[in-house]
Amino acid sequence: MTGKVKLATTSLAGCFGCHMSFLDIDERILPLLERVTFDRSPLTDVKHASACDVGLVEGGVCNEDNLHVLTEFRAQCKVLVAVGACAINGGLPAQRNQFDVKDLLHTVYVAEPGLSRRAVPTDAELPRLFDKVRPVHEFVQVDYFLPGCPPPADAFWAFLTALLDGRAPTLPRGVVRYD
Amino acid sequence: MTDLRRIAIEPLSRVEGHGKVTLLLDEAGAVHEARLHIVEFRGFEAFIVGRPFWEVPVVVQRLCGICPVSHNLCAAKALDRVVGGVPPPSAVKLRRLMHSGQMLQSHALHFFHLASPDLLFGFDSDVSRRNLIGLVEQHPDIAKMGVHLRKFGQQVLEAVYGKRIHGTGAVPGGVNKHLALDARDGFLARVPQVKTWALEAVALARRLTEVNQARHQDFGAVPSNLLGLVAADGALDLYDGGLRGLDAEGRLLFDGLEAVDYRSLIREEVRPWSYMKFPYLERLGPEAGWYKVGPLARVQLCDRMPTPLAEAARREFRAAYPGVTHAPLAFHWARMIELLHAAEDLERLLQDDGLLHGDLVSTGARRREGIGVIEAPRGTLIHHYEVGDDDLVTRCNLIVSTTNNNQAMNEAIRSVARRYLDGHEVTEGLLNHVEVAVRAFDPCLSCATHAMGRMPLQVTLVDARGAVVSVGTRGSA
Ligand code: SF4
Numbered sequence: 001m002t003g004k005v006k007l008a009t010t011s012l013a014g015c016f017g018c019h020m021s022f023l024d025i026d027e028r029i030l031p032l033l034e035r036v037t038f039d040r041s042p043l044t045d046v047k048h049a050s051a052c053d054v055g056l057v058e059g060g061v062c063n064e065d066n067l068h069v070l071t072e073f074r075a076q077c078k079v080l081v082a083v084g085a086c087a088i089n090g091g092l093p094a095q096r097n098q099f100d101v102k103d104l105l106h107t108v109y110v111a112e113p114g115l116s117r118r119a120v121p122t123d124a125e126l127p128r129l130f131d132k133v134r135p136v137h138e139f140v141q142v143d144y145f146l147p148g149c150p151p152p153a154d155a156f157w158a159f160l161t162a163l164l165d166g167r168a169p170t171l172p173r174g175v176v177r178y179d
Numbered sequence: 180m181t182d183l184r185r186i187a188i189e190p191l192s193r194v195e196g197h198g199k200v201t202l203l204l205d206e207a208g209a210v211h212e213a214r215l216h217i218v219e220f221r222g223f224e225a226f227i228v229g230r231p232f233w234e235v236p237v238v239v240q241r242l243c244g245i246c247p248v249s250h251n252l253c254a255a256k257a258l259d260r261v262v263g264g265v266p267p268p269s270a271v272k273l274r275r276l277m278h279s280g281q282m283l284q285s286h287a288l289h290f291f292h293l294a295s296p297d298l299l300f301g302f303d304s305d306v307s308r309r310n311l312i313g314l315v316e317q318h319p320d321i322a323k324m325g326v327h328l329r330k331f332g333q334q335v336l337e338a339v340y341g342k343r344i345h346g347t348g349a350v351p352g353g354v355n356k357h358l359a360l361d362a363r364d365g366f367l368a369r370v371p372q373v374k375t376w377a378l379e380a381v382a383l384a385r386r387l388t389e390v391n392q393a394r395h396q397d398f399g400a401v402p403s404n405l406l407g408l409v410a411a412d413g414a415l416d417l418y419d420g421g422l423r424g425l426d427a428e429g430r431l432l433f434d435g436l437e438a439v440d441y442r443s444l445i446r447e448e449v450r451p452w453s454y455m456k457f458p459y460l461e462r463l464g465p466e467a468g469w470y471k472v473g474p475l476a477r478v479q480l481c482d483r484m485p486t487p488l489a490e491a492a493r494r495e496f497r498a499a500y501p502g503v504t505h506a507p508l509a510f511h512w513a514r515m516i517e518l519l520h521a522a523e524d525l526e527r528l529l530q531d532d533g534l535l536h537g538d539l540v541s542t543g544a545r546r547r548e549g550i551g552v553i554e555a556p557r558g559t560l561i562h563h564y565e566v567g568d569d570d571l572v573t574r575c576n577l578i579v580s581t582t583n584n585n586q587a588m589n590e591a592i593r594s595v596a597r598r599y600l601d602g603h604e605v606t607e608g609l610l611n612h613v614e615v616a617v618r619a620f621d622p623c624l625s626c627a628t629h630a631m632g633r634m635p636l637q638v639t640l641v642d643a644r645g646a647v648v649s650v651g652t653r654g655s656a
Binding site (some may be wrong): 011013014015016017018019020021023024026027029030033037038041042043044045046047062063065091092093095096098099101103104105107108109112113114115116117118119120121122123125126127129149150152153179 | 192345
C-alpha cells in the first residue's frame with residue numbers, strides 16, 4: 001500500500017474543459033502526485049473505477065451511457081464531486097432541453113444541405129439519448145460542488161489540498177467563479 | 180456466414196472526449212470490421228439557431244475545452260463577414276497571438292501528457308504506468324518540459340482573453356482588448372526558454388519516431404488526400420489563407436480556395452453507426468475523396484514554414500520521408516514542428532507594439548451570411564452561419580477538425596487491427612495498438628460531438644454475425 005489517496009475523474013456530457021482546468025494547476029501536479037494516485041481517468045488507461053477515495057465528475061447526463069458511468073462511479077467513490085456548470089446544472093449542453101431531441105437530430109443529420117447520405121444514426125452501438133440533459137445530482141448523491149465553466153485551477157487546488165490535509169474544503173472568494 | 184465476435188474498446192482513453200472502437204472477429208480471429216464510433220450528440224448546430232450572433236463566439240467554444248480558442252476565432256472570422264468588417268491590424272495580431280498560444284498548449288498537452296507514454300514505454304507496456312503519472316516518475320525532466328510548455332501557452336491565453344479556458348477575446352469584427360504592457364514584457368523575457376524547450380520537443384519526437392522506423396512507417400498508414408490552409412505565398416498559415424488539396428502522392432488537386440468554396444468542395448455522409456459525419460471531396464466522391472487534416476497534412480502541404488527554426492525542422496522531416504508519408508505515428512513529429520513554429524510565432528508577435536494599441540474592431544455593411552475557416556490544432560475547421568435582420572442566427576453548420584479525419588482514423592484502426600490482431604489472442608496490449616493509432620490523430624472527440632453531445636470513443640470487436648464477441652475493455656483488471 002502506498003498510503004496515497006486514490007483519485008478518479010470522469011467526463012460525461014462535458015467539453016473536457018474542466019479536466020483541462022484541473023491540469024492548469026501546472027507544476028503543482030508534481031507534489032500532488034506524491035500524495036494521490038489516479039484510478040479511472042481520461043488521463044490513464046483505467047477504463048472502470050475501482051474503490052476510490054475521491055471522484056471528480058465533469059459534465060451532465062445526456063444519454064444512458066452517461067448514467068451508467070455515473071452510477072458505477074458513485075458506487076466506487078467515497079466522496080463525489082460535481083465539477084463545473086455542466087455537472088452542476090447541465091451547462092451549455094442543456095440548451096438543447098428546450099427542443100425536441102428528434103427535431104435536433106433531424107436538423108443535423110437530415111435537413112443540413114451539405115449531406116450526400118442523410119439519416120439519423122440509429123445503430124445499436126449508439127447509446128439511447130435522453131430527452132433532456134440533466135445535472136448529476138438528479139441521479140446520485142453529490143458530496144461537493146465546484147462551480148465555474150470551468151472552475152479555475154486554484155479552485156481544484158484549494159479543494160483537493162484541503163481534502164488531503166483533512167480540512168473541510170472551503171473556496172477562497174476569488175476562485176468561486178460562475179463564468 | 181459464421182458467428183462474429185465483438186470486442187469493444189470503451190471508453191477510449193488518453194484522447195480528448197469520448198469514443199469507442201468496436202471490432203468484429205470471425206472464429207479464426209480474423210478481423211472483419213473495425214469502427215470508431217462517436218456515441219454522443221450535443222446539437223450545438225441546432226440550438227444555436229435563435230441566439231443573437233454576437234454571443235456565438237463565446238458559446239460555441241464550449242464545444243471543446245482543449246481548443247476553445249479555435250472555435251472562438253473561427254466563429255469570429257465567420258461573423259466578421261456578417262458585421263461587414265475587416266478586422267484592423269492590431270485585432271489580427273491579437274487573434275494570431277491567441278492562436279499561437281493555443282497551438283503551443285494544445286500540442287504540448289497531446290504529445291507530453293497523453294501520447295508520449297506509448298512511445299516512451301511501449302504500446303503494450305504496463306497499463307498502470309503508461310500515462311502521465313508514469314512519465315512524471317520515470318522521465319521527470321520530460322514531464323516538466325511538457326507542463327511548462329503547456330503553461331506558457333495557457334498564460335498567453337489568460338492574458339489575451341481573460342481566462343485560460345472559455346474566455347472572451349475575438350468578437351465579430353475584431354477583438355475586445357489589447358495586451359497589457361507588463362504582460363507582454365513578461366512573456367518576451369520567457370519566450371527564448373520556450374523556444375529552447377520546443378527544439379528539445381522536436382528532437383524527442385523525432386527520436387521516438389525513428390527509433391522503430393520500420394514498424395512506425397507503416398503502422399496504420401493508409402494513403403489519402405491531404406487538406407489544409409496555406410498562405411498566398413505557400414507558407415504554412417494556421418490563421419488565414421487558401422485551402423490547398425494534394426492527392427496521396429502529393430500532386431496538387433486544388434489551391435487557393437476560399438472559405439466560401441467549402442460548399443462546393445466538401446460533402447458529408449451520415450453513417451448509421453456514428454454521430455460523427457464522414458466528409459469527402461465532392462469531385463472525387465466518397466470512396467476516393469476522403470482526406471487527412473492536421474499537423475501531418477499541413478507540414479507536407481506547405482512549401483515552407485514561415486519561421487526559421489521550424490523551417491529547418493520541416494526540411495529534416497521531409498528528407499526523412501521522401502515523397503508523402505501517411506504514417507499516423509509521423510503526426511507526432513509534425514505536431515512538434517508546429518509547436519516550435521508556435522513558439523517562434525509568439526516571439527515575433529510579442530515584439531510588435533500593435534498588440535498594445537491600435538483600433539480593435541471594424542464594421543461595415545451588414546450581410547446575412549458568414550463562413551470562416553481556420554487551422555485548429557487538429558486540422559481544418561469550418562464555421563458557417565446565417566443571421567437574420569433581427570441579429571438572430573437562422574442557420575449554423577460546423578465541420579470540425581476531427582470530423583475531417585473521421586474516415587482516416589477508421590482506415591488507420593482497420594489497418595492496425597488487421598495487422599496486429601488478426602488470428603491472435605486479444606490482449607490489453609494489443610488493443611492499445613488500436614488506440615495508439617487513433618491517438619496519433621489527436622482526435623478531439625468533444626468537438627466531434629458538436630452535432631449533439633459528446634463523443635465517447637470505444638473500440639468493439641464483432642464476430643462474423645455481428646454479435647459482440649467480448650468487450651475488450653482495458654485497464655479493468
Ligand atoms: S462546465 Fe464548462 S468547461 Fe466544464 S465541461 Fe462544461 S462547458 Fe466544459
